[in-house]
Amino acid sequence: MKTEIPYYNPELSYEDNYKEGPFGYFADIVEKPDPSFAVSVKKPVSFLGCSVDLPFGIPAGPLLNSRYIKAAFHAGFDLCVYKTVRTQEHKSHPLPNVLAIHPEGVLSADCEAVLADTRYNQPLSITNSFGVPSFNPDIWQPDMAEAVKAASDHQVMIGSFQGTRGKGKIEEDYALAARMVAETGAPVLEANLSCPNEGVNSLLCFDAPLVQKIVEAIKAAVPDRPLLIKTAYFKDNAKLADLVSRVGHLVSGFSTINTLSARPLDEKGQAALSPSRPEGGVCGDAIRWAGLEMVQRLAAFREEKSLDYAIVGVGGVNKPEHYKAYIEAGANAVMTATGSMWNPHLAEETKKFLA
Numbered sequence: 001m002k003t004e005i006p007y008y009n010p011e012l013s014y015e016d017n018y019k020e021g022p023f024g025y026f027a028d029i030v031e032k033p034d035p036s037f038a039v040s041v042k043k044p045v046s047f048l049g050c051s052v053d054l055p056f057g058i059p060a061g062p063l064l065n066s067r068y069i070k071a072a073f074h075a076g077f078d079l080c081v082y083k084t085v086r087t088q089e090h091k092s093h094p095l096p097n098v099l100a101i102h103p104e105g106v107l108s109a110d111c112e113a114v115l116a117d118t119r120y121n122q123p124l125s126i127t128n129s130f131g132v133p134s135f136n137p138d139i140w141q142p143d144m145a146e147a148v149k150a151a152s153d154h155q156v157m158i159g160s161f162q163g164t165r166g167k168g169k170i171e172e173d174y175a176l177a178a179r180m181v182a183e184t185g186a187p188v189l190e191a192n193l194s195c196p197n198e199g200v201n202s203l204l205c206f207d208a209p210l211v212q213k214i215v216e217a218i219k220a221a222v223p224d225r226p227l228l229i230k231t232a233y234f235k236d237n238a239k240l241a242d243l244v245s246r247v248g249h250l251v252s253g254f255s256t257i258n259t260l261s262a263r264p265l266d267e268k269g270q271a272a273l274s275p276s277r278p279e280g281g282v283c284g285d286a287i288r289w290a291g292l293e294m295v296q297r298l299a300a301f302r303e304e305k306s307l308d309y310a311i312v313g314v315g316g317v318n319k320p321e322h323y324k325a326y327i328e329a330g331a332n333a334v335m336t337a338t339g340s341m342w343n344p345h346l347a348e349e350t351k352k353f354l355a
């Protein structure tokens with residue numbers, strides 16, 4: 001497995017990554033695809049009514065703006081999600097925002113303590129802690145419109161958004177955010193209901209009645225655009241069944257998972273992110289089991305309840321074989337955040353593997 005310069009630099013602040021990135025290979029291909037990129041692709045497939053070359057891409061997070069999105073499309077990631085935006089400016093947590101973590105084997109879903117540092121060795125797992133920053137809509141809307149235009153034939157730009165708590169009814173802020181994203185021309189919307197920085201047990205996606213209200217409000221505001229909802233890992237299958245019963249017929253798909261929560265500690269046993277941030281979301285290799293399990297469970301409910309939502313499998317994909325495993329588990333599309341950050345050639349490698 002290659003370790004390359006990541007296109008998002010964990011040593012720089014979110015704002016500096018936004019201004020100066022992407023880095024490494026992605027920096028070279030923002031304006032045009034690498035001329036050596038030559039992959040014979042199979043017949044395009046349909047994903048949520050859009051034609052895509054390979055339903056493989058990068059989920060919400062590491063693609064901060066249209067420059068990152070352009071580079072990712074040029075690198076052959078055919079589904080690119082623009083980092084989650086909000087209806088108003090929201091500052092990022094200070095550094096560190098990303099640290100490598102070193103669980104023994106896979107990570108449990110019990111918010112366990114893990115060693116965190118800056119040794120970014122493969123197979124890589126990281127904690128990310130940003131607090132879902134956003135610029136004001138007057139900055140991100142024109143930029144997202146630019147990102148939408150960057151998609152070539154058989155590529156799709158997905159706009160991720162979330163509402164902000166404490167601003168009146170949360171469902172109304174979600175609906176407003178959805179409308180603002182739709183105005184950019186994004187052909188597919190994704191509502192993030194699983195921000196790990198809002199507390200492990202208080203994730204929106206675990207409150208099925210509230211998710212139903214949010215989905216209904218979004219669909220009323222933007223009835224004509226496919227809607228994905230991004231969820232965390234559900235330990236409790238009955239809760240997942242309840243969520244599917246309430247919204248499985250309203251949404252176009254589930255994107256899962258976001259991250260597993262953990263308590264990153266430095267070598268002295270102190271909170272590695274900051275004393276005020278004892279928990280962080282973990283992504284990368286250590287959570288693949290959880291993403292695959294969620295995909296299998298959602299696929300089983302889809303069949304059992306005769307529904308037809310799509311499933312986007314996310315979590316721990318860092319090899320072409322992992323794409324295949326997610327598709328075999330029932331996913332209609334697969335995405336890689338951590339894996340792509342440290343290996344921007346993963347789409348090309350996956351296409352070659354499948355050719």
Ligand SMILES: Cc1cc2nc3c(=O)[nH]c(=O)nc-3n(C[C@H](O)[C@H](O)[C@H](O)COP(=O)(O)O)c2cc1C
Pocket residue numbers: 008059060061062083084098128130132160192230257258259283284285287314315316317335336337338339
């Ligand atoms: C740097 C970074 C930032 C992220 N920011 C967001 C975000 O804004 N919205 C969101 O829904 N998920 C966010 N995520 C979570 C990813 O979309 C994904 O669900 C998670 O990283 C698991 O995939 P992976 O194992 O391939 O990294 C972020 C992940 C990373 C690595």
